[in-house]
Amino acid sequence: MDDAYHQADSRWRSVRDFESLSGAFAGEAWAKELLWNPTEDPRCERLNCPEPNAYRLVVDGDVFLFPSLLGLQAQSELLSRLLSSWACSPNRSNLEATDLEASLRAFYGSEDAEEAAKVSLVERLRWVTLGRQYDWSTRTYAPDAMPLPELLVSHAERAVELLQEAGQLEASEPFQAAICNLYHAARRPSDRLGGHRDDVEEDTRSPLVTLSLGLPCVFLLGKDTRAAPPLPLLLPGGAVLVLAGRARQAFHGVPCVLVPPSLQLKGRSPKRQKMQATPLAWVYQPWLDARQAAEGDWEKERDAIRYLLTRARVSFSIRSVCSDSEQERADRSERVSDKIQRSARLRGLVFALAAAFALSSSRPFAAPGKDKAEASGYEAAFQQRLQEVKAETAKKPKAKKAPKADPAWWSFFEDRAGAEGQGKNFLNPTEWNYLVYLAGALAVLTSLVFAYKMSPWGRGF
Secondary structure (H helix, E strand, C coil): CCCHHHHHHHHHCCCCCCHHHHCCCCCCHHHHCCECCCCCCCCEEECCCCCCCCEEECCCCEEEEECCCCCHHHHHHHHHHHHHHHCCCCCCECCCCCCHHHHHHHHHHCCCHHHHHHHCCHHHCCEEEEECCEECCCCEECCCCCCCCHHHHHHHHHHHHHHHHCCCCCCCCCCCEEEEEEECCCCCCCCCEEEECCCCCCCCCCCEEEEEEECCEEEEECCCCCCCCCEEEEECCCCEEEEEHHHHHCCEEEEEECCCHHHCCCCCCCCCCCCCCCCCHHHHCHHHCCCCCCHHHHHHCCHHHHHHHHHCEEEEEEECCCCHHHHHHHHHHHHHHHHHHHHHHHHHHHHHHHHHHHHHHCCCCCCCCCCHHHHHHHHHHHHHHHHHHHHHHHHCCCCCCCCCCCCCCHHHHCCCCCCCCCCCCCCCHHHHHHHHHHHHHHHHHHHHHHHHHHCHHHCCC
16 A cells, blocks of 8 residues: 555655745645645635634544734743743753753843854754643553643633634643643754654544744645545644544644754854844745834844744644543542552551451450359369260270271360260360460451552552
8 A cells, every 4th residue: 555645744844944835846736736825725614703714624533723823922921931841841841951941041142143053952952841741652641640731721622612712622621731842943944753653542523723933834734544636735833734534633744843044053053143044034934014013023032932933833632532421430540549548548447457456355265155163063074974975985895906096186175075065175275375375366358458459559569
């Protein structure tokens, strides 16, 4: 079976900028398939919602695009939160450096971000997990539910609410996790995201919302199999993409991030350049549009924010991990398990205390009976019957053969048998006391072992 997705991915990896699509790759059929103008492209349908630039893609599945939903202020706020707090512990990232927080804060507060980036760890930061932490090695989410930042939740819920007002989506589950990917394309052209499916979440019905910041990229949107050719889609900075329905588990990826030619590295140790004016600013810097931000607002931004917006792409992929009902079942199961363990430990402790009390309060066992008189009568009857048995045995003629020697253990039962109705006590008072002590000791030991095994320290015992 042909891997159509891989073939498309390989072709788009050779693209470095938007200018090459009308130059070196102008005659290529695959380059003409790029969906870059949703307003005029017949593969897009404009939606009737408060946001004027909202489109539904005519593809297999529910795919919705907001090309300019995030303005300059929104992107700046997201990047500021990422650098100042989100990229640091307790959130996980690809960097485990102890000085990560200090390095990012120094870059964020620098007045010359280009020079600060050379010594900062910012260009080595590739991904950050937010909310419920994702483990890339096991492809699972951590059971401990960390709260997803409210700023990300608000942006994702805004996109979903706009689609609900347009009658395109039903109510979805709360967003619980996000993965932030950073593509430092001006520094490393190889920064890309291979084709994959987001299929590890238990909740696959809620939509997947992607926020795009900074440089534009080519986003390949496939189907549920790699044999189907994907749709190349231009995602500029400020765009929001929503995948729902069948598209929620479709193959997708980012084969290339488009970098202006003036910022591309040339040679082994090139000198970085300033971004030059280009007629394609609507592709590389759409937030400078008059409707989104004035030129003065751009100059007021921190140098670190402007550096990332013009030299990197940052995306936030926001999703729901499990539905409320699944979360409630998991929480209820955990509560029941804890209750059972606590109850078992309590029963073991009570049993141990009861056995210890019984052992400490036991008195010497004299003989079966209600009082000493009955015990004395019992012993007299026993001795009388024993003498009768001996007398009857003496009157019997001796056998010709010598009697077999009694076993060694027979002496224990000798002189202990009584006639029916006169008792069957085979133990004397001292032996009865030893038996009671032994039974009590075994009960206490069993209770202590049981209580230890049910405790948190004895789970591996």
